[in-house]
């Protein structure tokens with residue numbers, strides 16, 4: 577009998593089950609059975625973002641050995657898509673999955689934790705969140721709302737959006753009614769457009785009936801599933817307004833504090849896993865979806881003209897700074913983000929950017 581078996585035998589633990597592979601002790605938490613609700617801003621079965629919320633719940637359910645069971649609710653099942661923040665804040669659900677820029681009405685600073693026009697890409701954003709002060713500052717913002725935030729997905733660089741009017745110059749932005757949330761919407765307003773805040777589920781009808789002329793959504797993989805191509809003609813790039821949007825998990829602080837430390841750690845690790853997983857899924861599926869949109873549905877792909885991009889970039893720079901003067905915390909978030917961006921951009925100029933340019937120029941045959 578080897579030492580390990582002697583040891584277990586001395587404890588009276590060497591049962592037949594243990595001998596046939598049951599030596600792994602059962603999760604000590606398996607007796608606990610906690611049930612949580614996760615409300616989301618996404619229509620039920622929405623690919624990408626909605627699937628991300630479902631995958632996150634599956635990770636938590638499995639990692640916890642069933643101790644913590646999270647049930648996901650699509651938009652409007654328990655609360656409207658933009659009711660997620662308040663509902664989780666007040667404890668109606670223990671968890672939510674959404675995007676922080678929807679909460680600009682609560683505090684302008686929230687937007688910095690999803691995406692900033694002409695700001696950081698997914699890779700840069702994750703670095704700021706995990707290795708800069710990002711998450712710490714985000715927690716400070718949400719603390720006032722009894723919430724704990726965690727990054728929980730990223731779309732990568734989004735598309736500029738769907739248009740029924742061609743954008744040939746800055747003049748074409750005048751009076752443009754476009755569904756575009758957050759800071760991007762404010763930039764458009766300052767460029768002469770008319771931003772609208774609409775939940776995803778209402779976008780199709782709004783375009784079809786001409787209530788809006790344009791909408792930004794996500795990228796080809798998500799947008800194809802929404803069939804937006806049947807109510808809009810032009811598909812513009814790049815997504816200047818959302819260069820790497822972080823999705824979020826919101827957790828009610830009282831619910832969080834009631835969990836044992838190992839379940840808290842499981843949730844934290846599961847959110848990191850979904851944060852990576854969603855970006856990989858989008859990266860893997862976007863190009864095939866783009867091909868379907870162009871080849872099968874006749875979508876016309878367009879780049880924003882350079883003068884439009886320059887104008888939007890110039891407006892963004894000033895507006896983003898102005899929007900972050902609300903209080904001392906906003907100013908600290910702005911400084912932290914901008915200093916991080918400047919530093920990472922400096923290095924990326926000679927690494928990511930230089931390489932992508934080098935690769936694009938390489939002969940393909």
Ligand code: CA
Nearest residue numbers: 792793794818
């Ligand atoms: Ca978007």
